[in-house]
Amino acid sequence: MSFQHVAIIGLGLLGGSIGLAVEAHLPDVKTTGYDADPAVRERARARNLCGTIADDPVEAVRDADLVILCVPVGAMDAAAKAFAPGLLPEAVISDVGSSKLSVSQSLAKALPDHTIIPAHPVAGTEESGPDAGFSSLFHQRWCIITPPDGAAEGQIANLKSFWQGLGSTVEIMDAKHHDLVLAVTSHIPHLIAYTIVGTASDLEEVTRGEVIKYSAGGFRDFTRIAASDPVMWRDVFLNNRDAVLDMLDRFLGDLALMREAIRAGDGEMMFDQFSKTRAIRRRIVEQGQDDARPDFGRHDHE
Ligand SMILES: NC(=O)c1ccc[n+]([C@@H]2O[C@H](COP(=O)([O-])OP(=O)(O)OC[C@H]3O[C@@H](n4cnc5c(N)ncnc54)[C@H](O)[C@@H]3O)[C@@H](O)[C@H]2O)c1
Numbered sequence: 165m166s167f168q169h170v171a172i173i174g175l176g177l178l179g180g181s182i183g184l185a186v187e188a189h190l191p192d193v194k195t196t197g198y199d200a201d202p203a204v205r206e207r208a209r210a211r212n213l214c215g216t217i218a219d220d221p222v223e224a225v226r227d228a229d230l231v232i233l234c235v236p237v238g239a240m241d242a243a244a245k246a247f248a249p250g251l252l253p254e255a256v257i258s259d260v261g262s263s264k265l266s267v268s269q270s271l272a273k274a275l276p277d278h279t280i281i282p283a284h285p286v287a288g289t290e291e292s293g294p295d296a297g298f299s300s301l302f303h304q305r306w307c308i309i310t311p312p313d314g315a316a317e318g319q320i321a322n323l324k325s326f327w328q329g330l331g332s333t334v335e336i337m338d339a340k341h342h343d344l345v346l347a348v349t350s351h352i353p354h355l356i357a358y359t360i361v362g363t364a365s366d367l368e369e370v371t372r373g374e375v376i377k378y379s380a381g382g383f384r385d386f387t388r389i390a391a392s393d394p395v396m397w398r399d400v401f402l403n404n405r406d407a408v409l410d411m412l413d414r415f416l417g418d419l420a421l422m423r424e425a426i427r428a429g430d431g432e433m434m435f436d437q438f439s440k441t442r443a444i445r446r447r448i449v450e451q452g453q454d455d456a457r458p459d460f461g462r463h464d465h466e
């Protein structure tokens with residue numbers, strides 16, 4: 165049986181997009197929502213992000229058979245404890261957090277009597293808040309589900325078909341493996357962007373504004389990523405510490421090799437490396453996995 169009533173906790177970019185996507189693609193599914201910030205609830209009502217927006221977390225989850233936490237990963241525990249008294253015993257609890265092992269553990273601790281099946285839609289933008297969501301966010305994007313050992317196959321299948329209904333392609337993965345993979349493909353790229361934009365901005369004081377003024381396309385792309393939400397990303401690095409440190413050591417080793425090649429004038433090494441990475445990008449584009457999708461617009465924005 166698929167889900168009939170989804171409660172969305174946290175009505176920013178991810179929560180708002182889920183509400184709009186359910187309305188657009190699964191119109192028979194009822195949605196209720198809650199956000200801890202009253203101003204966000206007001207905007208969520210104005211944008212009709214959910215069928216009903218409750219002022220109380222317990223009311224928001226009442227009768228829901230699926231509850232999805234869409235709050236920063238460091239807020240999962242508090243958010244879960246706040247709605248716990250309203251849960252149906254058979255409700256499935258999921259989330260969209262960018263790291264999975266610590267979220268999985270903290271939700272299991274906060275809601276010991278419930279089925280918890282964490283998930284991560286690998287889809288987002290640098291925007292946040294209730295005005296940022298749009299219904300096509302999950303189209304043609306991966307959603308990684310990380311069921312704990314012993315999770316009921318039927319519930320995993322229901323969650324899988326929910327995300328497929330929103331347009332995603334679903335992959336099942338172990339939470340620890342997810343955290344290692346995402347550390348290198350998402351978390352460290354954000355760390356690099358935050359750092360290099362900071363370095364350039366410090367330098368700007370020396371060069372009197374020339375760094376940002378003459379920044380070309382590559383650097384501008386870094387500034388987009390570096391504009392991402394500070395609370396969300398602080399929490400990702402606090403909660404995926406081990407995997408990020410492991411991958412960061414590897415990255416710093418590779419960067420040191422590159423520095424050595426430049427110092428030694430080793431053009432062959434640089435050419436080989438740049439050719440390898442160019443082939444990787446071309447494969448991604450050929451497989452249609454880049455973001456240049458015609459429908460990646462925010463059509464349902466007010
Ligand atoms: N932004 C992205 O690109 C992206 C992509 C995939 C997954 N994620 C994950 O999704 C989650 C939400 O990210 P977002 O981009 O939607 O953030 P957001 O800042 O747009 O929205 C988060 C919302 O959660 C609310 N909130 C915080 N604590 C709460 C609590 N205790 N109870 C109820 N509401 C609470 C905030 O008021 C805010 O409105 C994060 O865990 C993030 O790691 C983000």
Ligand SMILES: O=C(O)C(=O)C[C@]1(C(=O)O)C=C[C@@H](O)C=C1
Binds near residue numbers: 261286287349350392
């Ligand atoms: O496209 C962007 O702006 C994103 O940063 C999205 C992105 C990513 O790194 O790919 C960011 C965090 C998520 O958990 C998933 C997606």
